[in-house]
C-alpha cells in the first residue's frame with residue numbers, strides 16, 4: 001500500500017516542492033514550481049452559519065491557480081499566511097509568485113512574534129474570470145475558503161483573522177501552480193470506485209461539499225458530517241444515491257456522534273477481521289494516510305477531522321471492519337488543544 005504519515009515539522013501534505021524547470025515564456029529567472037504564492041485581497045465576506053464564514057479572494061494572478069484536469073478542486077489544500085497583529089507578512093522569497101526553494105525555512109527563521117502564522121485550509125470553490133459580454137461587465141477570477149470560527153474555547157490566529165476580515169484586506173495563499181501539470185494538494189482519489197463514504201467534522205465540510213458536487217450521478221454512498229450546532233447544516237449538491245447526514249454535536253464530546261453514525265453505516269462482517277493499524281502518536285505527528293488511487297470498483301472512503309476522532313475511526317474501519325487500506329484516506333486536519341503552525 002502507498003500510505004504516508006508525515007512528520008509535523010514538515011509542511012504536511014508535501015507542499016515543499018522543488019525546482020524542476022523554467023517557464024516557457026518567463027525567461028531563465030522565472031522558475032516553474034509545483035506551488036506558488038498568490039497575493040490576493042478579500043473581495044467578499046459572508047457569514048454562512050454561526051460557525052462557517054466564507055471569505056472570497058480575488059487578485060491578479062489567480063488565473064495561475066491550479067486544479068485537477070477536470071478543473072475541480074475537490075479537497076485541494078492551501079496554506080493561508082496570517083499576518084501578526086501590527087506587522088506585515090515577512091517577504092516570502094518568491095519571484096513573480098514562484099517560491100524559492102528555501103522559502104519555508106526563510107519564513108520560519110523570522111521572529112515568531114512578527115512573522116505571523118501559517119495554517120492549512122481547503123479551497124471551497126474556484127471560479128475562473130468571465131470576460132465582459134455585450135453590455136455586461138466581466139468578473140475577475142475568485143476563490144472561496146470556508147473558515148470555521150472556533151472562537152469559543154481554543155481560538156487561533158486563522159479563526160480570529162477570518163472573524164474580522166473585511167473586503168480589501170490582503171492575504172497571501174500558497175497553492176498549486178496551474179502551469180505545473182499535476183495539481184499538488186488533492187488527496188481525494190477514488191479511482192474507479194462507485195461507492196463512497198465521506199466522513200468529517202466541520203473542518204472537513206468544505207472539502208466534502210466540493211467532492212460531493214464533483215461526483216458523477218451514478219455514484220452512491222454516504223456523507224456524514226458533524227458540526228457544532230444544527231444551524232451549521234448547509235445545503236449542498238450531491239448525487240441522488242449519496243445519503244447526506246448532518247449531526248449536531250451540541251454538548252457532546254467532539255466526534256462522538258460522528259463515530260456512532262459511522263458504526264451504524266459500516267457494520268463489520270461477522271466472519272472477517274482486519275489487521276491492527278500501527279499506532280500514531282497524534283500529539284507529535286500528523287495522522288495522514290492516503291492511498292494514491294482507490295482500490296477497484298468497490299467502496300472508497302475519505303475521512304478527515306480532529307486527529308483523535310480520525311485515529312479512532314481508522315482503527316474501527318481497518319481492524320474491526322477489515323477495510324482495504326488502499327481504499328481509504330485518513331487525515332488528521334487538526335488536534336484538539338494544539339496549534340498547528
Ligand SMILES: Cc1cc2nc3c(=O)[nH]c(=O)nc-3n(C[C@H](O)[C@H](O)[C@H](O)COP(=O)(O)OP(=O)(O)OC[C@H]3O[C@@H](n4cnc5c(N)ncnc54)[C@H](O)[C@@H]3O)c2cc1C
Pocket residue numbers: 077117119120121122123145146147148149150154155156157158159160202203204206207332333334335336337338339340341
Ligand atoms: C488539509 C487541511 C484542510 C483544512 N481545511 C479547513 C477548512 O477548509 N476550513 C477550516 O475551518 N479548517 C480547515 N482545516 C483545519 C484548520 O487548519 C485548523 O482548524 C487550524 O488549526 C485552524 O487554525 P487556527 O489558527 O484558527 O487555530 P490554531 O492556532 O491552529 O489552534 C489554536 C487552538 O484552537 C484549537 N482548534 C483548531 N481548530 C479548531 C476547530 N476547528 N474547532 C475547535 N478548536 C480548534 C486547537 O486545538 C488549539 O487549541 C484544514 C486542515 C487541513 C490539514
